[in-house]
Amino acid sequence: MTDTVYSKARIIAEPPASVVRRWLAAGWADLRRNPGYSLGYGAALVLLGWLTVWLLAASGMGWMLLPLLAGGVLVGPVATVGLYSVARGRREVASKTQIALVGAILMVFALTWIRAATVLFAIVYGLRPFAGFADTLLLMVSTPAGWMLLAAGSLTGGLFAALGFAVSAYSLPMLVERRIDGFSAMALSFNAATHNFRLSVWWGAAITILTALGVLTGLLGLAVIFPLLGYATWHAYADLFHGES
Template identity: 80%
Template sequence: MTAGVYSKARVIQEDPGQVVKRWLVAGWRDLRANPGFSLGYGMALVLGGWALIWLLSASGTGWMLLPLLAGGVLIGPVATVGLYAVARGRREVASKGQIALVGAILMVFALTWIRAATVLFAIVYGLRPFAGFIETLQLLLSTQAGWVLMIAGSLTGGLFAALGFAVSAFSVPMLVDREIDGFSAMGLSFNAATHNFRLCVWWGAAITFLTALGILTGLLGLAIVFPLLGYATWHAYADLFHGDA
């Protein structure tokens, strides 16, 4: 362990909008400095997303697309490890095994959320055959039961997302940077998120907005959004724990 490895994050008192902008600008600078690697990383995510959509459609489980996308946000930080290493300026990763541990914990979060979404759907609509993604989306938007399901699902998913964000937002880049155990890293990340609550709400909103834009382009926009957010997340961690974005 290195000296000061368990040091807590600083509390940033600046305007949260300006801080988030600073992180995104730094992320964009990294993306422009590494265009081939960054876009290749992003396209790998896009191709994986398209493959997942095809598999869901082919298996008749397209209704799982929305909860899977939400679950993907939970485990997204682990997929950006390579981007953190590039932004850090050194390709080696300090705590590889601990990253796998955190990834497994986040996967449990995601699977639990998907199971919760399945149970909510069954409670509202019963054990009925899946009519297709478009038909189910229309059902959700045009019926009272559908609105109830979306509200309940959003509240439930929001709880999972908030907790997942708090423990992973800064723990994964920390594990790339430091020799530290995964549980300590998650605890420090949670501490940083709670002590910079307004800032992290802004940061979470920016991530959600940009990710939604990427999804609305048929996932293609994620080829840029994914590396941009990955690099920006590294700078968010560096700003909070090193005082250098």
């Protein structure tokens, strides 16, 4: 089931900005080579996002939108697995069970973050009825208590996001390529992220900014951004573990 030798990632000494640009350029080249598959993949995820938003609004659970968006950042990488296979030129996935294991662990992170966000809101505002997404957002950005909640929530969410990124950024493409167990892949991903800390911060920031831009377009921009980041993530993995992108 596993490789006999678990090779660690190399340390990249180049300026982080140039490395991230190289990964994104390689991802863009993959998208242009596979436009139909890539945009179809991205469009399907956008439709899923719209459906989720509609269900939350219809069920009166709009308050969960922001925590779910944050949780989606943690779980989202699992949905890019099919793109990794295209980037490497082969469609099969090496270990679906182990990919599912990593996905389940990321889901636990996401659910824990959502629960933490709910508890923080209750601590600051008490057990009060949800006044609507727009009113609640206005309340948080216009009052000292709201600012405190946003600061605490951002710090808590940032810790979950950083841990989720470290264990998943390179483990998922690794599981597409290698026959390795999920925990070993996550450990190697964490090792790669910590030993290339500045580069990982730049890469994580690029992913966050591009994803935020996609969300600000009403999720529509994610139809392009999502496959771009998926392909670029494969090249990030290949660069760190094979010295090629």
